Amino acid sequence: MFQAHEHIDSVTADPRVRPLALELNEHLRRVPIRAYHCTREPVPGYFAREGLRLTNVEAHQNEFLTRFGNRFTDSEIEDMRTEWHDYFVRGGQARHRNGLIWFCLTEATARSEGTEVFFEHFGGEAIFMPLKRHHTIPAKLGAIGMPVVVEVRLQPGAHSSYMTLALPLLSAYHRTRRPDAEPCPGETHVSQPVAAHDVLSVTEVLLPHAS
Numbered sequence: 001m002f003q004a005h006e007h008i009d010s011v012t013a014d015p016r017v018r019p020l021a022l023e024l025n026e027h028l029r030r031v032p033i034r035a036y037h038c039t040r041e042p043v044p045g046y047f048a049r050e051g052l053r054l055t056n057v058e059a060h061q062n063e064f065l066t067r068f069g070n071r072f073t074d075s076e077i078e079d080m081r082t083e084w085h086d087y088f089v090r091g092g093q094a095r096h097r098n099g100l101i102w103f104c105l106t107e108a109t110a111r112s113e114g115t116e117v118f119f120e121h122f123g124g125e126a127i128f129m130p131l132k133r134h135h136t137i138p139a140k141l142g143a144i145g146m147p148v149v150v151e152v153r154l155q156p157g158a159h160s161s162y163m164t165l166a167l168p169l170l171s172a173y174h175r176t177r178r179p180d181a182e183p184c185p186g187e188t189h190v191s192q193p194v195a196a197h198d199v200l201s202v203t204e205v206l207l208p209h210a211s
Contacts, residue, residue, distance in 0.1 A: 002173070007184075008170055012164075021167070024169065024170070025165050028166060028169070033105075033154050033159070033165065034153060035104065035105055035151075035188060036110035037104075038104065038118040039150065040119065040122040040145035047202050048202055051193060051194050052150065053101075054098075055124065060124065065080075068122075068144060072140060076140075079137070080131060087130035088130075097125055100191055101194065103190070105168045105188055106168045107151070116208075120147070121141040121142060146204055147205040151200045152194050152198050154190060158191075159190050160188060165186070167186055168185070168186030171186075
């Protein structure tokens, strides 16, 4: 079955494979799992010392301006406040981020093309999301900190997932049986902070355009 199908969804839809996927998923929900957070670290050692905190959009924005506001002009700060309000408050996006931390479920996904935006802009989505197309701010966000993948241990029951936790693992096995199989990116979020002792590693990422 793994050799016959290009997509892992097609494999696990087969009644001969489905019980394996369900059993594996239940097992993964009972044990700690590794997950990968894509971001920029303000100073070396920060995440190993502090762990990862839950997103609080307004608090993160205020803290950002306190720590780094001197890097921006008054006009840029005014633009930030306007864009933040329009996107997170009027647009309702804050409710999709507050109280959560998002993770990739495989290191390959964390280092894929789709995560580059998190490495290129400091501050996480609470800061950069509505500012990516500004004519001057993105370059300054990219000059703060360094891009890293934070590998963590998520404790049992801490994570929620759009998809079964088993799919990324089965997808990785799928590609050992069929190299042209379509990779299955997996993501999850947690609603509790990650303690410093659950930060397993912090690895710098070399961006494609870096010299």
